[in-house]
Amino acid sequence: MLPPFESAEIRALLLDIEGTTTPIDFVFKTLFPYAAANVEQFLRQNQSDPEIKNLIAELRSTWSGAASSGAPVWIESSREEKLASAASYVRWLIARDSKITPLKTLQGKIWEQGFRSGALKGEVYPDVAPAFARWRTQHKRIVTFSSGSVLAQQLLFGHSTLGDLSSFIEAYFDTITGPKREPASYRKIAAALKLSPTAVLFVSDTGQELDAARDADLRTALSLRAGSPSEITVVEQRHPAIHNFNELFAA
Numbered sequence: 276m277l278p279p280f281e282s283a284e285i286r287a288l289l290l291d292i293e294g295t296t297t298p299i300d301f302v303f304k305t306l307f308p309y310a311a312a313n314v315e316q317f318l319r320q321n322q323s324d325p326e327i328k329n330l331i332a333e334l335r336s337t338w339s340g341a342a343s344s345g346a347p348v349w350i351e352s353s354r355e356e357k358l359a360s361a362a363s364y365v366r367w368l369i370a371r372d373s374k375i376t377p378l379k380t381l382q383g384k385i386w387e388q389g390f391r392s393g394a395l396k397g398e399v400y401p402d403v404a405p406a407f408a409r410w411r412t413q414h415k416r417i418v419t420f421s422s423g424s425v426l427a428q429q430l431l432f433g434h435s436t437l438g439d440l441s442s443f444i445e446a447y448f449d450t451i452t453g454p455k456r457e458p459a460s461y462r463k464i465a466a467a468l469k470l471s472p473t474a475v476l477f478v479s480d481t482g483q484e485l486d487a488a489r490d491a492d493l494r495t496a497l498s499l500r501a502g503s504p505s506e507i508t509v510v511e512q513r514h515p516a517i518h519n520f521n522e523l524f525a526a
Contacts, residue, residue, distance in 0.1 A: 282524045285494065286474040287416035287445075289464060291455075292428065294480030295498040296419075301398040303372075306427075309389055310382045311369050315362035317385050322358060327384075331361050333377035338364050374422045376450050383424035390430040397431030399440070400500065406520035407443040413524055420448040420464060420477070422455060456483045461491035478517070485514045496523070 293302050321327045338349050347363045350356040368378045389395035410417060419428050425447040433441040446467070453460030465472040472492035479485050480498040489495050497516040517523060 282413065284474065285415060285476045285524070286470050287418060287468055287476070288410060288523070289448075289461075289475050289477045289488075289493070290417065290419050291477075291479035291481065291484065291498065292419060292421040292423065292431070294500055295478055296399050296403050297431065298398055298400070298500070299480075305395070305398070306382070306386060307369050307372075309395060310385045311366045313385050313388070314365045314381070315359065317381075317388070318358050318362055321384075322354070327381075330377050330381050331357070334361055334364060334381070337375055337377065341368075374450060374454075376424075379422060379424045379427070379450060383426035383430070386427055387430055390434040395430075395434065397433075397435040399432075399435050399437055400519065401437075402519045402521050404435075404437040404440060406523065407440060410524060411443060415524070416445050416468065417443050418446045418448065418464070418468065419444060420452070420455065420460075422450055425449050425451075455479075455481075456487050458487045458491035461488045461493050465491070465493065476523075478523070482513065489514070 290296055293299055318327065318331070335349065338346055341364075342349075346367055347360070349360040349364060351360070365378060365381065368375065369382070386395060390397070407417060419432075421428055423431075428447045428449070429441060432444055433439050448460075448464055448467075452463050452467075461475075461477065462472065465475050468475065473494065476494045476496060477485065477488040478496045478498050479488075480500065482497070485495045485497060495514045497514040499516045499518050
């Protein structure tokens with residue numbers, strides 16, 4: 276079924292990343308393990324940086340609420356133990372795909388080293404670059420919204436397997452804007468773009484995110500990439516589905 280909206284109605288495409296522009300496996304099998312393997316060294320190398328100190332303090336405050344859920348102990352009797360505790364807690368959070376902002380910010384900084392050194396390349400689906408170019412010629416704005424930090428998003432597209440795609444993307448939004456499953460976040464994004472919500476199309480592989488966007492009056496499309504979970508068929512009943520970007524505003 277083709278999406279029930281006309282090209283002229285849509286002024287901006289708001290794109291999720293994981294499962295929409297980028298394979299889920301890249302996040303879980305490349306990015307997350309890289310951050311987990313390098314977090315302790317990164318914290319030790321940057322422990323004097325005020326921003327890193329603040330991130331450790333923010334993580335410590337979230338640990339207080341997570342301790343009852345099985346989080347590893349946090350010891351601060353020495354600087355070395357504090358850094359080791361922070362790194363252990365970060366690895367615990369990564370294993371649970373936690374969406375808390377200080378974790379996502381720290382991960383972005385760790386990944387930055389990997390992207391800039393060439394150890395990481397941002398994997399995107401083959402249809403992404405051609406679609407970006409096509410949408411630009413159609414004068415459609417391209418923005419992203421991810422639980423990953425703005426920095427992480429910029430790095431992924433700036434160092435992608437298909438080259439530097441960052442010039443196509445007008446703006447990046449993360450959880451600082453708000454949770455991805457709350458309508459208010461999408462209203463804020465539409466307002467930031469100075470567009471009516473109905474002029475923005477949100478594409479995601481997650482039903483609860485699409486529901487929130489629709490409740491905020493955005494148009495929606497479900498990303499059904501290869502390997503989408505079987506329960507996603509339930510979401511198809513609520514949102515029009517696409518299998519790749521070639522199905523959106525083809526020339």
